[in-house]
Amino acid sequence: MSTPIQNDRLLRALRCEAVDRPPIWLMRQAGRYLPEYRATRAKAGSFLKLCMTPELACEVTLQPVDRFGFDAAILFSDILTVPNAMGLGLHFTDGEGPAFEHPLRDVAAIDRLGVPDPETELRYVMDAVRTVKGTLAGRVPLIGFAGSPWTLATYMIEGRGSRDFRYAKALRFDDPAALQRLLATLVDAVGQYLAAQAAAGADVLMLFDSWGGALDAPGYRKFSLVPMQRIIAHLAKAAPGVPVILFSKGCNGQLAAQAQSGATCIGVDWTIELAQARQTVGPNVALQGNLDPVALFARPEQVQAEVRRVLASHGRSAGHVFNLGHGILQHTPIESVHALVEAVHSATQDVVG
Amino acid sequence: MSTPIQNDRLLRALRCEAVDRPPIWLMRQAGRYLPEYRATRAKAGSFLKLCMTPELACEVTLQPVDRFGFDAAILFSDILTVPNAMGLGLHFTDGEGPAFEHPLRDVAAIDRLGVPDPETELRYVMDAVRTVKGTLAGRVPLIGFAGSPWTLATYMIEGRGSRDFRYAKALRFDDPAALQRLLATLVDAVGQYLAAQAAAGADVLMLFDSWGGALDAPGYRKFSLVPMQRIIAHLAKAAPGVPVILFSKGCNGQLAAQAQSGATCIGVDWTIELAQARQTVGPNVALQGNLDPVALFARPEQVQAEVRRVLASHGRSAGHVFNLGHGILQHTPIESVHALVEAVHSATQDVVG
Numbered sequence: 001m002s003t004p005i006q007n008d009r010l011l012r013a014l015r016c017e018a019v020d021r022p023p024i025w026l027m028r029q030a031g032r033y034l035p036e037y038r039a040t041r042a043k044a045g046s047f048l049k050l051c052m053t054p055e056l057a058c059e060v061t062l063q064p065v066d067r068f069g070f071d072a073a074i075l076f077s078d079i080l081t082v083p084n085a086m087g088l089g090l091h092f093t094d095g096e097g098p099a100f101e102h103p104l105r106d107v108a109a110i111d112r113l114g115v116p117d118p119e120t121e122l123r124y125v126m127d128a129v130r131t132v133k134g135t136l137a138g139r140v141p142l143i144g145f146a147g148s149p150w151t152l153a154t155y156m157i158e159g160r161g162s163r164d165f166r167y168a169k170a171l172r173f174d175d176p177a178a179l180q181r182l183l184a185t186l187v188d189a190v191g192q193y194l195a196a197q198a199a200a201g202a203d204v205l206m207l208f209d210s211w212g213g214a215l216d217a218p219g220y221r222k223f224s225l226v227p228m229q230r231i232i233a234h235l236a237k238a239a240p241g242v243p244v245i246l247f248s249k250g251c252n253g254q255l256a257a258q259a260q261s262g263a264t265c266i267g268v269d270w271t272i273e274l275a276q277a278r279q280t281v282g283p284n285v286a287l288q289g290n291l292d293p294v295a296l297f298a299r300p301e302q303v304q305a306e307v308r309r310v311l312a313s314h315g316r317s318a319g320h321v322f323n324l325g326h327g328i329l330q331h332t333p334i335e336s337v338h339a340l341v342e343a344v345h346s347a348t349q350d351v352v353g
Numbered sequence: 354m355s356t357p358i359q360n361d362r363l364l365r366a367l368r369c370e371a372v373d374r375p376p377i378w379l380m381r382q383a384g385r386y387l388p389e390y391r392a393t394r395a396k397a398g399s400f401l402k403l404c405m406t407p408e409l410a411c412e413v414t415l416q417p418v419d420r421f422g423f424d425a426a427i428l429f430s431d432i433l434t435v436p437n438a439m440g441l442g443l444h445f446t447d448g449e450g451p452a453f454e455h456p457l458r459d460v461a462a463i464d465r466l467g468v469p470d471p472e473t474e475l476r477y478v479m480d481a482v483r484t485v486k487g488t489l490a491g492r493v494p495l496i497g498f499a500g501s502p503w504t505l506a507t508y509m510i511e512g513r514g515s516r517d518f519r520y521a522k523a524l525r526f527d528d529p530a531a532l533q534r535l536l537a538t539l540v541d542a543v544g545q546y547l548a549a550q551a552a553a554g555a556d557v558l559m560l561f562d563s564w565g566g567a568l569d570a571p572g573y574r575k576f577s578l579v580p581m582q583r584i585i586a587h588l589a590k591a592a593p594g595v596p597v598i599l600f601s602k603g604c605n606g607q608l609a610a611q612a613q614s615g616a617t618c619i620g621v622d623w624t625i626e627l628a629q630a631r632q633t634v635g636p637n638v639a640l641q642g643n644l645d646p647v648a649l650f651a652r653p654e655q656v657q658a659e660v661r662r663v664l665a666s667h668g669r670s671a672g673h674v675f676n677l678g679h680g681i682l683q684h685t686p687i688e689s690v691h692a693l694v695e696a697v698h699s700a701t702q703d704v705v706g
Contacts, residue, residue, distance in 0.1 A: 295522070302527055325569075
């Protein structure tokens with residue numbers, strides 16, 4: 001907080017100020033496609049241990065910044081740390097992803113939930129933020145993050161990843177008041193968690209709403225967007241001046257509503273052109289995205305052509321944070337990422353002028 | 354063809370003519386949620402045998418029409434019959450879905466593909482159409498269907514269902530000309546296949562573009578929508594007057610372009626409200642949809658409330674074909690489907706007036 005940020009391209013782009021070129025970082029940039037990540041992950045023994053050991057979390061957080069010169073670091077962590085701190089018993093199974101030992105299967109379980117205190121029950125996250133901030137020493141901004149209440153609720157109710165969200169949606173239809181109580185608890189938990197990350201040094205905060213797109217349109221607004229708006233309103237007081245990025249995957253039909261949420265920046269997936277997204281959200285909200293992560297499996301010159309297309313679609317560098325439309329995939333060739341970064345660093349001179 | 358259709362509600366709704374209430378049918382209405390389907394399926398021995406035996410395919414096609422009084426029958430078949438007839442060797446594995454023995458893994462394999470003759474190489478489908486038409490004897494219209502060229506291409510290139518379509522998308526970026534040759538072959542194959550279904554008696558034709566939503570916006574238009582437009586243009590000559598329903602799942606950002614495709618009706622998934630979809634496509638194209646299939650896991654009275662919301666969102670019965678936003682799910686309670694049908698049959702009096 002006290003150290004000034006040397007590369008503040010991301011912060012200026014988020015404020016829609018002029019920048020020499022769009023900042024670039026990638027969702028899931030610290031991850032399995034990097035050999036140095038796999039080495040640290042092996043040292044940690046498990047994914048959760050890696051999240052819970054501040055020095056190792058710091059190590060992997062910085063790896064992609066060191067290798068690619070990204071304009072931001074994003075804290076290495078997981079959205080399910082919060083429900084884990086609420087007592088649901090998070091574990092990861094190889095190949096099957098996250099699961100909870102105690103999913104919420106009745107209203108009594110929902111009503112028993114408490115709001116975890118970030119500095120005690122999620123202290124390892126706050127320590128990781130402080131360790132990363134100290135190590136970064138102001139090189140680039142640090143992004144802290146959390147899952148959206150709706151997205152966390154789906155995991156907590158289903159007990160694991162789901163394709164159809166049958167239990168969460170049944171609750172939505174059959175006992176919407178119970179779902180709203182769960183979401184209200186999560187609004188408090190996530191709001192306090194993000195505010196604590198900002199207090200510990202995070203320069204930017206991001207809400208990942210991975211499953212907002214599973215809801216129908218009125219359901220999205222009521223159960224996904226409104227809880228996120230409440231968190232953003234809380235952060236405006238608890239962490240004033242800290243930009244918030246909101247990303248609901250698969251919700252491009254709701255961009256206009258998202259632009260009214262109070263978020264500084266809206267993340268968009270690859271199924272809409274940035275020109276159309278810009279027209280929908282107006283000039284005062286930054287946009288983040290939106291190259292298809294699978295485009296990175298093309299040849300490097302094709303990757304660069306796609307980067308130029310994305311940059312040209314937005315047109316101006318102010319208000320554009322270059323990113324993928326979703327997290328980078330495990331088997332992504334590293335030379336593609338180098339080609340991607342090079343294209344953002346150089347071709348913008350032609351495209352943005 | 355010669356027998357007049359007694360219940361022509363679907364045909365009139367597709368022409369945006371006045372109807373007493375919206376017609377209703379459900380994607381995948383002949384399927385595993387029905388005990389009578391499971392009995393016929395067991396008799397057939399395998400899913401493919403069921404598709405390939407006209408009498409059994411006819412039996413399951415009529416089951417949901419008999420049970421629920423739906424306003425249309427849809428031929429029981431599979432979109433992968435076409436690539437199977439092209440020599441890719443379709444088989445189904447329990448729990449893992451469809452797979453091809455000979456996926457397209459190089460350009461030579463693409464260039465070797467021929468266009469199957471529907472009345473010889475896909476004769477079992479045409480026989481099923483004729484059998485169903487004879488048995489229906491004009492009760493309700495029969496919908497024939499095919500997969501879109503892009504959707505078929507993804508299965509043919511990946512060899513099976515895919516989450517990220519890595520091979521298909523890599524081909525798109527690295528050798529778009531080869532992908533276009535594959536799509537051109539599929540345009541011919543699907544165009545002839547659908548025209549033959551119409552000649553055999555299908556009253557309505559539908560293009561299922563299950564994976565259009567995986568593409569970015571320019572890719573969707575180039576590789577998914579344009580091939581479908583070519584098929585629709587072919588059908589305008591080869592099967593004049595036969596309505597065509599186009600459904601690209603997860604492509605609501607492209608509704609305006611879809612409305613210009615020449616299709617009679619656009620299918621929409623549940624992530625957009627019909628009022629917004631109607632505004633986007635204008636008054637002259639019918640809309641089909643769009644209840645979340647998971648809503649059928651709610652209590653019957655909640656199902657009916659959701660039906661009324663969908664009906665009210667469209668507002669008028671002309672130009673609305675009631676359906677789910679995707680196929681009905683395997684474990685759907687049958688009483689929910691009864692409640693759904695009842696709500697469409699009755700509540701429209703209140704909603705549509």
